[in-house]
Amino acid sequence: MNQKHLLRFIKRAMKKYPKEIVHVERGKGQTLMEVFESMNLTAFDLSVDTLDMHADRNTFHRFDKFNAKYNPIGESILREIFIKTDNYVEGKYFGHIVKEVMSDLEESKYQNVELRLSIYGRSRNEWDKLAKWAVKHQVYSDNVRWLVQVPRLFDVYHTKKQLSNFQEMLENIFMPLFEVTVAPRSHPELHLFLQHVVGFDSVDDESKPEQHIFNLDSPLPSSWTEEDNPPYSYYLYYMYANMTVLNHLRRQRGFHTLVLRPHCGEAGPIHHLVSGFMLSENISHGLLLRKAPVLQYLYYLAQIGIAMSPLSNNSLFLSYHRNPLPEYLSRGLMVSLSTDDPLQFHFTKEPLMEEYSIAAQVWKLSSCDMCELARNSVLMSGFSHKVKSYWLGPHYIKEGQESNDIRRTNVPDIRVAYRYETMCEELNLITQAIRTDELETIEEEGSLWPAGI
Missing domain, CATH: 3.20.20.140 (Metal-dependent hydrolases)
Incomplete structure (x- = not known):
């Protein structure tokens, strides 16, 4: 979801489930309302800016x-x-x-x-x-x-x-x-x-x-x-x-x-x-x-x-x-x-x-x-x-x-068709190079044999 969607969802959840226990802190259950009260926040205070979840220039290489x-x-x-x-x-x-x-x-x-x-x-x-x-x-x-x-x-x-x-x-x-x-x-x-x-x-x-x-x-x-x-x-x-x-x-x-x-x-x-x-x-x-x-x-x-x-x-x-x-x-x-x-x-x-x-x-x-x-x-x-x-x-x-x-x-x-032909030509170029290389190797090895063999 994007930020706006998440923001609307959080506000809806605060309205719909304020008394639901959502977190346990030191063995004591906290309701959604209590979680936000501990941050000194209400649904009215929430905005895209306070949510602050958008990557900005500060995240570059960080x-x-x-x-x-x-x-x-x-x-x-x-x-x-x-x-x-x-x-x-x-x-x-x-x-x-x-x-x-x-x-x-x-x-x-x-x-x-x-x-x-x-x-x-x-x-x-x-x-x-x-x-x-x-x-x-x-x-x-x-x-x-x-x-x-x-x-x-x-x-x-x-x-x-x-x-x-x-x-x-x-x-x-x-x-x-x-x-x-x-x-x-x-x-x-x-x-x-x-x-x-x-x-x-x-x-x-x-x-x-x-x-x-x-x-x-x-x-x-x-x-x-x-x-x-x-x-x-x-x-x-x-x-x-x-x-x-x-x-x-x-x-x-x-x-x-x-x-x-x-x-x-x-x-x-x-x-x-x-x-x-x-x-x-x-x-x-x-x-x-x-x-x-x-x-x-x-x-x-x-x-x-x-x-x-x-x-x-x-x-x-x-x-x-x-x-x-x-x-x-x-x-x-x-x-x-x-x-x-x-x-x-x-x-x-x-x-x-x-x-x-x-x-x-x-x-x-x-x-x-x-x-x-x-x-x-x-x-x-x-x-x-x-x-x-x-x-x-x-x-x-x-x-x-x-x-x-x-x-x-x-x-x-x-x-x-152009993509396919280009790909075939590239692969053909490589296989030709390998064949040429193999032929040259065979010829070189052949030239190493003593005369008359």
Whole structure:
């Protein structure tokens, strides 16, 4: 939701449930009215400005300040009450507001979203709690699919003695998924919830310094007990490895599989993008590809999807006019426009329209460019084959011009044909170079034989 929506919801909740106990402080229950009285606030005092959840110039290159913006009026207790699934009221308010967002989407008809929910890996019952919340509040819509994001915070939990090693975190995240795949009745609510989950995301501040380089000498997860946080590539590899085994099992059992789509290349070292290239289905952001032409070329050849959020990047890491999205698009990379967090970066009820309209104005995108971005976003999404066929046409999985149904995508056939021909030429160029190189090697080896042999 955006700020205005959250503000209206908080005011409504204060009017409707003033006497409801929403928080326990030192063993004593606090009602919603008492929580606000302790802050010297009334519903009348609340405004978008006092809520103060919009990213501004102070959040630029300051991920800590960006995270703090999630607290309404700077109070973490309000974040817990209104935008958490696991709290004293069992995520009741958050469930209600998510339902409101869903009904807005269903009303607008032409926007689908992939929302994120967090699993932290601190305890084994997190999945069951999340699934219980989802089923109880029926946070289901044909326009919505869920991605589960795993924050890279092992060092924080380890310092607080919540986890003794990294293996424990991995088991907390993946064991319930293996259990429910083998025996759906062991976690009935989780089985239901997983039908609307399409994959995993890995999130945190990428610009944090990494003390360790992941290599053959790195400790196994069960031996990772040091204070330092494991590096990005370590997190991504072990998520990928567990997901691969899980997906084989799910496929055998006739269930849909999950994909890895991490935040990658927003900041920090370039090698995050190497990990993303090797292990991910798609990535989010990918800003640093502008500094690594070879990697950019690899992402192009493999057509790895890059969901870009220029308005978010503009507030956090890279000013709008320096964003590489138009270059990526013109070179034929698989890019799409995506919102990152409407609560912090957008003002209107239709945040995705904000992204498209600002991009079109600033970069002077043609309607053909806009429709190509929209087509890419459907291809990259985790929605089912049936949904994609509805939006793009029944032959969307074919290659080249055949895949395009201009009546649905509004992308001219000539653009799709050009993309396909260029890709084929590039691949042809590489295979020719390899063949030439092999021939030269054979000739050189032949010339080394003694005469007469």
